[in-house]
Amino acid sequence: MSVLLTLENIAIGFGDDGPLAVHDVSLTVGEGEVVGLVGESGSGKSLTCRSVLRLIPGRGRIRSGTVRMAGRDVLGLSAPELRDLRAHQVGMIFQDPFTSLNPTLRIGAQLVETLRVNAGLTRDAARRRAVQLLDQVDIPRPEERLRAYPHELSGGMRQRVMIAMAMACDPLLLIADEPTTALDVSTQAQVLALLQRLRRERGMSVLLVSHDFGVIAAVCDRVVVMYGGFVVESGTVEQVYRTPAHPYTRALLDAVPSLEVPEPGERRRAIPGPPLGSTSYDGGCPFAPRCALAGPACAEVDMSLRPAGDGHLSACPFAEGDPR
Numbered sequence: 001m002s003v004l005l006t007l008e009n010i011a012i013g014f015g016d017d018g019p020l021a022v023h024d025v026s027l028t029v030g031e032g033e034v035v036g037l038v039g040e041s042g043s044g045k046s047l048t049c050r051s052v053l054r055l056i057p058g059r060g061r062i063r064s065g066t067v068r069m070a071g072r073d074v075l076g077l078s079a080p081e082l083r084d085l086r087a088h089q090v091g092m093i094f095q096d097p098f099t100s101l102n103p104t105l106r107i108g109a110q111l112v113e114t115l116r117v118n119a120g121l122t123r124d125a126a127r128r129r130a131v132q133l134l135d136q137v138d139i140p141r142p143e144e145r146l147r148a149y150p151h152e153l154s155g156g157m158r159q160r161v162m163i164a165m166a167m168a169c170d171p172l173l174l175i176a177d178e179p180t181t182a183l184d185v186s187t188q189a190q191v192l193a194l195l196q197r198l199r200r201e202r203g204m205s206v207l208l209v210s211h212d213f214g215v216i217a218a219v220c221d222r223v224v225v226m227y228g229g230f231v232v233e234s235g236t237v238e239q240v241y242r243t244p245a246h247p248y249t250r251a252l253l254d255a256v257p258s259l260e261v262p263e264p265g266e267r268r269r270a271i272p273g274p275p276l277g278s279t280s281y282d283g284g285c286p287f288a289p290r291c292a293l294a295g296p297a298c299a300e301v302d303m304s305l306r307p308a309g310d311g312h313l314s315a316c317p318f319a320e321g322d323p324r
């Protein structure tokens with residue numbers, strides 16, 4: 001499989017020399033592959049996604065690292081090239097549908113505008129394409145829905161509109177940041193089934209973010225686990241479930257009450273210890289304050305990924321119970 005997206009050692013910080021929010025993230029997404037990005041709130045998943053489009057909010061900056069998308073060096077692109085990347089190669093569904101859908105504009109106006117700007121269509125052609133797109137994401141009576149305002153639609157319908165907008169550019173890569181988090185369980189399942197169908201029909205790649213392992217297991221080929229702004233583990237869904245290599249991943253899976261892979265949205269116990277963001281990071285393994293295996297050497301660990309079996313990687317050098 002050829003690689004479509006590569007992130008290498010991405011670091012993101014806020015302000016001129018404020019602390020890093022993302023320390024070191026490397027990952028790849030292959031052509032046609034669905035990769036899951038999992039980790040608790042605050043681990044840096046959304047910022048990682050946004051780095052692909054160079055859409056870091058506020059005073060955030062990508063401080064170092066490389067982003068390559070379809071052979072292009074994204075951090076080196078000029079403004080017009082970046083517009084082209086956003087318009088034709090990468091579609092993104094942002095975490096909060098209200099920040100990406102304008103509440104004062106009808107759905108149709110927003111979709112038609114996106115299509116006119118990005119695909120260069122005339123108003124009539126954009127309108128026809130908008131109807132087609134809504135139909136593709138299983139929105140009934142699409143002509144009627146084009147006249148609706150976002151608040152007139154259910155959460156599930158709004159999320160479908162978001163997916164339609166992201167698909168408007170016929171992207172090579174769809175980034176979906178927690179697309180089902182705000183939805184009830186049955187609507188979640190429908191939206192996930194829709195993503196799977198679109199992926200199958202279009203052969204596009206997907207980077208799917210969730211804090212929910214059940215969602216990831218249901219649709220992904222590979223999983224990347226983040227904690228505290230680092231990738232701590234990556235591997236196939238099978239590897240990460242059956243033989244989790246990093247203590248954080250194990251804790252995440254242990255926190256699921258049953259031994260089965262959780263259903264999307266299933267409740268689980270919290271991982272003990274101080275939650276992310278409540279302590280400052282000063283080197284070593286960020287999971288140490290909560291890790292049952294932590295020892296003095298963990299404060300000095302460098303967070304590079306180490307082989308843990310056939311393509312399976314983990315940032316913990318001690319997970320096999322070595323002395324430290």
Ligand SMILES: Nc1ncnc2c1ncn2[C@@H]1O[C@H](COP(=O)(O)OP(=O)(O)O)[C@@H](O)[C@H]1O
Pocket residue numbers: 014021022039040041042043044045046047048057058059060277
């Ligand atoms: N707009 C922002 N301003 C300042 N800090 C931010 C901003 N967005 C994110 N951060 C910091 O980056 C961390 C990671 O954020 P985010 O990528 O949104 O995490 P996740 O998506 O995994 O919940 C946050 O915990 C916060 O400390």
Ligand code: SF4
Pocket residue numbers: 246247248285286287288289291292293294295298301315316317318319
């Ligand atoms: S490096 Fe130490 S603290 Fe971090 S996960 Fe491994 S054992 Fe736990």
Ligand SMILES: [Mg+2]
Pocket residue numbers: 045046047095177178
């Ligand atoms: Mg997020």
